[in-house]
Amino acid sequence: MKLRPTRVLDLVxxxxxxxxxxWIGTRLAYSSFPPISIYAGASLYPVAAIEAVLGFMIRARVNDHRIGDGPHQLHPITAARAxxxxxASAQVGSLAAGVWLGFLCWxxxxxxxxxxxxxxxxxxIVGMAAGFVLVAAALWLEYCCRAPEDPTDNAATT
Structure with a gap:
């Protein structure tokens, strides 16, 4: 089975x-909710920051063709884990953003x-924004982990 990029339609x-x-849950049980602080949804921001930085690091190694199991190289298993x-983060971020959006709509x-x-x-609002920021960082990380295109070997065909 081939691994495909995350579809934005699935996240939407x-x-x-x-x-x-x-929204339904908030409408039915809002009176029993504890107060929501500014920091309630902010826990996703550090995760998004880590993933964005990881994306830049992986992208630099892929662009420099430093992929392998040697020192200062990106191991393919590490890329697969990223x-x-x-x-997973794109899914979590989209669900968190949706929960905060539904809460906010009520x-x-x-x-x-x-x-x-x-x-x-x-x-x-902070929580909803954190969810969307996590989705953006996750999509960036996924993009940075793409395998580079193989250049055509013109010398071998002539």
Whole structure:
């Protein structure tokens, strides 16, 4: 089975499905939720930063043709693990963004009538943005792990 790039349409479907489920859950149980702080969704930012830096490091080694099992080379298994991390992170980020979006879709219209809703909205915005930032970093990492194209060997064919 061939590993294919993550499809953006699948990530959009994750966001929408998670948003609908979160909106329903928030609508039914908002009164029992604890207060949402600004830091509630911020935990995804460090993961996104690490993946973005990892993407730049892998891309540099691929561009310099430093792939192999020697010192200062990118081992192919490491690249495969980075792709697995990127694919999983894209899914997690899209689901997290969807959950925060669904929560925000219920909280934001209520912010004028409920004091708690106005206090929870900034944390939901930070969380939703963190989910989308993680998706972007994961897609970047996945892109950086692509195998370089093999140049055609014109000398051998002439």
């Amino acid at each position: 479907a994750n966001v929408l499905l998670a948003a609908v489920v979160a 792709v697995a991390l990127a694919k 909280v934001f219209p209520q912010r004028d009538t409920l004091r708690a809703a106005s206090a929870d909205a900034p944390g939901a």
